Amino acid sequence: MGKFVLGLLLGVASLAFAQTTGGVNPLCAMIQALAANWGVIMWLVVGILAVMVMAVGIVNLTAGKAAYALVVVVGGAVILVATHRLMSAAKTELDNFARTCTAQIEIVQPIAKVEGWKKRT
Template identity: 55%
Template sequence: MGKFVLGMLFVVSFAFAQQKTEVANPLCAMVQALSSNWGIITALVMLILGGIVVVAAVMHLVQTKFAIALAIVIGGTVLLVASYRLLSASGTQLENFSKTCTAQIEFVQPVAKSQEEWKRRT
């Protein structure tokens, strides 16, 4: 499941990266697109996790297992708070990385292309 979510983030970030045109590096455009849309991603993840907690608690309440439903609500609340803190910290790190992405990631040009440029300069 985690690989599926990471894969979806990768695909969606490339889709958003197509909108960014100020950066020539496609990987940096993808990071900037993820950074600018991190609030939406956080909200969706929290909504999905909250929905899972509510549905699990309601299912146990329907089965008249109040103690298990209460444990699910308490554990789910702790999980939601921890997930939100993790996503907030990740968003901060992603924003810092998106500002310095072009300095940290450079694409190596193919040798033939760099030789053509060198011939044009000389």
């Protein structure tokens, strides 16, 4: 299910930003658009995770399970820091890839082989 959602988001991003970046290759346009908007995407992901951790912690506190709430908050904080660091590292790699995208991704067109073919006269 996660791969489906990721593919759907990437497809929407490629369609939404393919015309605005001016590139011929839609895959490069999508990568450049993701690199340009990666900061917003990163803070949305981290923000959603933070809201989830706080909500679960509050639910455990109101249920009278302070130990579970502490575990959720500490574990959630570790996951939030790890997610932020991973996405920050991914931003540098995505920026590098966006700069050299057109050189690395080419649309290969089939060319007929003419070796060994002799023209009959």
